[in-house]
Each structure stands twice: as C-alpha cells, then as structure tokens.
Amino acid sequence: MMKNCEYQQIDPRALTVSPSSAQIHTVKKVQRLRRKWEVFPGKNRFLCDGRFILARQSGVLPLTLGLIIVTCCLFFAFDCPFLVEHLTVFIPVIGGMLFLFVTISLLRTSFTDPGILPRATPDEAADIEKQIDTSGSSTYRPPPRTKEILINQQVVKLKYCFTCKMFRPPRTSHCSLCDNCVERFDHHCPWVGNCVGKRNYRFFYSFIVSLSFLTSFIFGCVITHITLRYQAGKSILQAIQESPASVVELVICFFSIWSILGLSGFHTYLVASNLTTNEDIKGSWSSKRGTEDSGNPYSYNSIITNCCATLCGPMPPSLIDRRGFLPPDEAGPAASTSEIELPPFAAKNGTHMCTQSTKDVLERMVHSSEFQGLCPPGIPKTTPLGLEGSNTAAPSTEPLPSAGCSRHHACHSVVTPCPPFSRSSRRDSLHSINPAFRLASPSPSLSHTTLILGDAPDMGFILPREHPLTTGEDEES
C-alpha cells in the first residue's frame, strides 16, 4: 500500500489503472498539463491561450469594428485635410483620441470576462441538494428551487441554477447564449459579442459614451465640411460630388447617433439608479416605487454614489481562472466524459437512472480504493453521467418572444430567440448529479424536465407546461 501510494504521488500522470475503470483514463491528452480554459463548460471562445475570452457567438462584433474603422478612416482621409486647412489642426487630434478610446473600450468589453461564475464543484452541488432535500416539503411536489433572503430589509428571491448547480447570488443571471451565470448581469450584447456584467460594465459604458461623442463629432465635422464648401460658392450637389466619402459618413453617423445617444442616455439612467438592464426590463423593483422612493435594495439613494460605485468601484478579479493549470487527475474525467456521454443519449426513462446509480456506486468503490493515496481532496466521486435522456424528452423549441423592449437598439435584444435546449446535455454530464436525490423524488424524469424548463428562460417568461406537477418557480417577481 505504501509503495502504491508513493508511486502514485511521484508520477500520477503515468498511472495506468486497472481495466475496470479504464474509461477514466482513456484520455490521450494527459501528456501535457491542460489549462482550465480548455475544459471550460460555458459557450465561450478563448484566444491567446486563455488570455482573452469571447462569447462563442461573436455576433456582429466584426461589423461594429468595421463600421467604426471605416468611418474613421474615411473621416481622416477625406474630411480632415479640408478642415485642417480651413479650421484647426486639433480636429484630427481630437478625432484620433476619440477613435483610440472607442476602440480600446470596445475591445476591452469584448475580451474581458464579464463576471462569469464558475460552476459548482460536484461536492458543493451534492451539499446544496442535500440541504434542499432536508428543508423541502415532503409532499408529492418537488421542493421549490428558490431561497428568500433579506437584503437591506427587502426580500429578494434567489433562484437555483440548474446548469451551474448553485443558488444564484443576487443580481446574477444565467445567459442562455453563453451558458454561464454572470454576476450583475446586464444583457448580452451582440454588437460587442459578449455578455455585459459586473466586470466589463464600465468598459461598455465608456464605449457607448465615447462612441456617442465620436459619432457626434464626426457628424458635426462632416456637416461643417460640406457647409464650408457650400459657402465657398458651390451648390450642395457640387460640394457633395467633391467629397463623396462625406455622404457615406453622414449616413452612417446619422443612423448610429439616434441609437447610440439613446443607449448612452438609458445607461446613464441605469448607472445613476444602480440598476441593470435586466432588472429594469423585468421591473424587479418598480412595483415598490409607490411606497418608497426606490425599491432597489442596492441603490445608495444618491446619484453620485451610485455612479461612483458602479463605474469607479474596485475592479473585481476574474473568478474562472482561465490560465490556471488543471491538476493532472482532474484532466482525466473531464476529457473522458466527452467520450462516455454518447451511449446514454438515447435512454429516456427512469430505469436508465437506476442502472446509472448502480454504475455510479460501483465506480465510487473503484475510485476510493485506487485514489486513496492521492493527496488532493475533492476528487469527483462519480463519473458524472446525468439525466441527458430527460433533457431530450423536453420540447425541442420553445417560442421565446423577444424581451418586448420598446427601444430598437440591437443591444437590447436581451433574449435572442435561441432554443434553450440547444445547449447540449453534455453540460449536465460534466457535473455529477447526486443519483440518490433523483431516485428519491417521484416521477423523476418528468420533474427533472419541469425543473429544466424553469431554468432556461431567465427573462421572466411563463412557458407552456405539459405536466400538472409544476411549480411557478420560474416566474420572475
């Protein structure tokens, strides 16, 4: 036993395990240490070995960048020479500074982790489920997956996130496009190709404010340019013909100004009242407006303090540790689950779960006998094979109406109609689900479906339900 232990400790990666648990070690990638971003479960893309994070659907970020760069290039090439000659040399200087500021803010918004919460470890998830079990009611209904807490004497409901296996902290929301829980979730912005949350909200705000200045500046300069040419004795048409690029810029700026200025104004209001777009759209605190001056428990009730807290507060660190290395023993199960998950895909009923739990128990026994010597605690006890089957039993598409936002900005498509079940059940399988819990609850596959339905649309929709045993849990208050 001692010898075994020493051997494992010295060279865990070269460890070849007995054939019964060969599935854990069928990995080919154990040769090199993997970084955590490589096994990140959310729908994100990583660049430069985990230094930059982007949503998988980069949306129209190339378009945004392209529009900005093209407009500015046209401005510098065609309008600036004339204006420098007739007005002042500061015009391209100011233009250049604004352009730089806009581009850097945009890139920082797109490539910064918005405040993604890492998913709960299997032990944590099991602990939470145990707590819910003991505190839940013993009736036929599955226990409600919400927790109520008091924040500044106001009742706030915390919802349980089925994907991330934890109770979401206040102001946290699960983005269905990125498949992550994001702290202080504002919205998912397709123009920027990323979620806007706690960590990148200030970059986003400086992006839209500086962009408003930039578009207004270019618009003003182009108008001045054409006016000057017109005043020099030519007709408007002639002036335009001499500088056709100005018309292009005018058109782009004209259409952008409305949306960008409106968006800046809206976000300035949000910053001043310490709200997120998510909360504003859902009207989370507006029902209290009649009784108090602000029902928002996070507001400091002072515009300046709210602004400072949101924009100038300390920069929180990234919680997902993208560039950290995975411990070698954890690299195994994560890689191998992608190989195991395919066979159980077809199974759809409770009997599947029964065989699963037996398998899990057997694997746990194998694990404990072999990994006794490995020091790092917290080795996942089971190969996480969750109820993929019941996921597929759920309706494949749900008609998700858009967020009903009256503002026409693309940024405010808080929910782009994306079937919530398109995210593969692979996500669930990466986290062990306590099989004992599933077995204990009656008609488990149906209740699991119900609970999954409750998770995906985080924007306050009531989905059509097929099962009478449903709780109104996903209704946003």
Place this chain on the structure above:
Amino acid sequence: MNLQDLQQPAVSSKVFLQRDYSSGTICKFQTKFPSELESKLDKQQFEETIQTLNNLYAEAEKVGGKSYLEGCLACLTAYTIFLCMETQYEKVLKKIARYIKDQNEKIYAPRGLLLTDPIERGLRVVEITIFEDRSIGSGR
C-alpha cells in the same frame, strides 16, 4: 499524526459555508458554526477566522477615495493601466491567501482540517475539508 497518515489523508467529508447576502452583493460568508466541526474545532477560533476573512473581503471591495482614484486613472488611460498595475482587489486577495495558509498551518491542519481559499471556488463558498482521523484507527 505519523508520517504514514500525512501521506495518505482520506477525505471524510466537506463542509461548505455559504455566502451571506444580508448586506447586499458584497463578499461575506456566513459565520454559523457547522455541526460537523463541533468535535474538531473551537467555535471561537472558527468565528474569528471567518470574521477576519469577511473583513478582508470588505477591505478589498471598499468603495472609497483610493478606489475612486484608481477608477478615474484607469478610465483616463482607457483602462490600459491595469496591464501594469495591480488592482486593490488583487492586493487584498494575496493577503487573504497568505492568511488562509497561515491559519491552515497553525490551527486547521493539526486538527485534520483544511480551509480552501474561496477564490478557488469562485467566491461562492468556504470549503472546509475534514480528513479521516487515521491515528485513532477505528474503521468507519
């Protein structure tokens, strides 16, 4: 604890201390003494550890003159200053890591416990691992 025990710690169970949101979204952990630790640890010591951690996190997230200055400076430099400067939060996180290591060495390891830095769990929980006490030799 002899050498053999040190080389083969087996995890008996884990206790998770959840976040306390009563003061808002700031990072604060519940100080309720878990029942599993009753036989292993002094309630006083436990509360002191958690309270110190809470105070350190409060210091990290403090919105005051220094953080405003940092924020304004960062804004003016288009946030490029963060490439060379360490933020207030990061400085305190390092302090927290040192404190936890210190606590583990002095108080928790001798009792067969291990405190995990909450940052490794996404600041969701304080994980306390309880190791099986081999020296007593009783089977469980």
